[in-house]
Amino acid sequence: MSTHRPRIAAISTVIWKDKASHARTIVGKYLFGFNEDGKDPRPQSEVVSLYTHQTPPDDISREWSQQTGIPWFRTIHEALTLGTDELAVDGVMLVAxxxxxxxxxxxxxxxxxCELFLQIADTFQRTGRSVPVFNDKHLSYRWTNAKRMVELSKELDFPFMAGSSLPVNYRYPEIEFPQGARTQHGVVVAPGPIDSYGFHMLEAVQCLIERRAGGETGVAAVQCLEGEAIWSFLESTPWAQKLFDAARSCTQKPTPTHPRDDEKAALFRVWYLDGVETAIFRLPAAAGDFCVxxxxxGQAEPLATMMWRGRSDNRSFDNLIxxxxxxxxxxQATYPxxxxxxxxxxxxxxxxxxxxxxxxxxxxxxxxxxxVDDRSFHVNLETIAPWGPAPAADGT
Structure with a gap:
């Protein structure tokens, strides 16, 4: 690998001082190393400018700027040009x-x-040059905005990646969907808010079934169910019950709440154009982790795993970085x-x-x-990672 460290602009919504945020962890690892202690190991790239969309009293980005000497800018254009008339970075990390x-x-x-991304793209257009952009989590809450972001990346010809940390994190047990195999169904059982964690749930199954024969074909229909309709579906759908049980068997954080007693339960049903169906069970009180x-x-038993996330030393984002x-x-984008x-x-x-x-x-x-090709992008127990040994399955 080149000894040159790519220079990136860190564009964030907010970096709280005393509360957890994605930007605090991701940008913090670029500034202070994977262990956030000011020591090696460090990411390959280096942050050379900071921008935050909101600057409440407990935002730490300006304090970090003073601590590290990395300039903090009031506009995205200035962060990407370092206050000049030319694009002055090799990449952009967008954490909104x-x-x-x-x-x-x-x-x-x-x-x-989307709004912050459009400002990034505007600078690319103004300077006549573009660089790779990574966007943490989903592209936008609105489909039309998300589609426009991808279209714009292709029009301006720059590599663009985004998504959840789950597809690239550890899996317990270690599994991978066989490249080119056939599948009919997938199930996820997971906790959390319906929007922000719903995205993680959907990517957790998508990163497996996208490897199926014929590749991804798109989605024909969707439906969200709540209340008794969830359990009526489960009881009347043998494939869903079998996969639901297989997924739950992988949990490392069982909860005392029975799924039927979870008052905020929701079910995402997704029908794909090639006939594949998935069922994503959102159980805020009855699930403790992300199980798929x-x-x-040709295989009698399902592939099932827990996709690991989170623990006290913020390992969740390391492989995403x-x-x-x-x-x-x-x-080159690592995955599509x-x-x-x-x-x-x-x-x-x-x-x-x-x-x-x-x-x-x-x-x-x-x-x-x-x-996608046959590469696996997630870390596993055999991976020689710069941050050290793999975490325990239960997150300790």
Whole structure:
């Protein structure tokens, strides 16, 4: 690998001083090392400018600027040009998760990911040059915005990656969907808010089934169910029950609450154009971690695993940073942006189904197609990672 360290601009919504935020962890690891102690090991790229959309009294970005000597700018254009007339960075890290933003009637938090991205793209257009962009989590709460972001990246010809940390994190037990195998069904059982964690749930199964024969073909319809309709579906659908049980068997954080007693339970149903179906069970009180199960043609038992996230030393984002750094170094996206585009659209329309009396919605706009190769992008117990040994399955 080159000794040159790509120079990146860190564009964030907010970096709180005393509260956890994605930007505090991701940007913090770039500034202070993977262990956030000011020592090696460090990411391959280096942050050379900071911008935060919101600057409440407890925002730490300006304090970090003074501490490190890395300039903090009032505009995205200045952060990308370092106050000059030319693009002065090799990449952009956009972390627009957390901050004081409103919710809409679909319980989506209105993070300005698209708006900040458009300012980045505007600087690319003004300077006549573009560089790779990594966007943390989904592209936008609105499908049309997400689609425009991807279209713009292709028009301006720059590598673009996004998504959840789950697809690239540890799996317990270690599994991978066989490249080119056939599948019919997938199930996720997971906790959390319906929007922000719903995205993680959808990417957790998408990163497996996208490896199926024929690649990704797009989504035909979606539906969100709540209440007794969830359990009526489960009881009347043998494949869903089998995969639900397989997924739950992988949990490292069982809860005392029975799934039927979870008053905020929701079910995402997704029908793919090639006939694949998935069922994502959101159980805020009855699930403790992100568990996934998919069937594989020719195998008697499902592939099932817990996709690891979180513990006290913030290991969750480490491999996400490695994947972004690889893109900054090679100017090639590690995995397709279309995964996150499709999942962003699925989630938006699922939440639309929820407020439309849980109706099934046909989704011709989600005809997103793509293929992945046989590489696995997640870390595993055999991975020689710069931050050291793999975490325990239970997060300790």
């Amino acid at each position: 998760e957390h901050g004081d933003y409103e919710f809409n009637d679909k319980e989506q938090k209105l993070y300005p990911r 199960a998919v069937n594989v043609e 490695l994947q972004a750094d690889q893109m900054y170094e090679t100017r 942006i279309e995964r996150t585009l499709l999942v962003s659209g699925i989630l938006d329309l699922l939440l639309e189904s929820r407020i439309r009396d849980h109706e099934r919605m046909e989704t011709p706009e989600l005809n997103v197609t793509y293929e």
